[in-house]
Amino acid sequence: MASGLSGMMKGLEEAIIQYTATKVTSLIMKGISEEKAKADLLTNARVAASQGDANEQNFLGCLYFFGSHLLGIDKNEKEGLDWWTKSAKLGSRSAKEVLLSVRGY
Numbered sequence: 001m002a003s004g005l006s007g008m009m010k011g012l013e014e015a016i017i018q019y020t021a022t023k024v025t026s027l028i029m030k031g032i033s034e035e036k037a038k039a040d041l042l043t044n045a046r047v048a049a050s051q052g053d054a055n056e057q058n059f060l061g062c063l064y065f066f067g068s069h070l071l072g073i074d075k076n077e078k079e080g081l082d083w084w085t086k087s088a089k090l091g092s093r094s095a096k097e098v099l100l101s102v103r104g105y
Contacts, residue, residue, distance in 0.1 A: 016062040057087035058095045
């Protein structure tokens with residue numbers, strides 16, 4: 001990756017780590033155990049994404065492309081790109097921008 005792309009992707013990775021931690025903390029503050037909060041966050045994202053929610057597809061794209069230690073997801077760039085592609089096809093501007101940067105289209 002070119003240095004500009006690397007910088008953009010690093011910023012996206014840091015943002016998704018912070019976003020995920022905030023979502024889990026929010027659930028914990030509602031009285032849900034940490035493990036259940038993590039499981040619920042991932043389950044809800046997968047269900048919504050499979051039902052065509054472009055935002056959740058974009059979120060899963062980030063989780064898989066970078067991996068998520070917090071949620072126990074191994075890095076899988078192909079699956080991340082697949083989720084971003086689905087999201088982009090539904091009109092997600094951020095998914096389109098990532099794909100443009102990564103794939104050049």
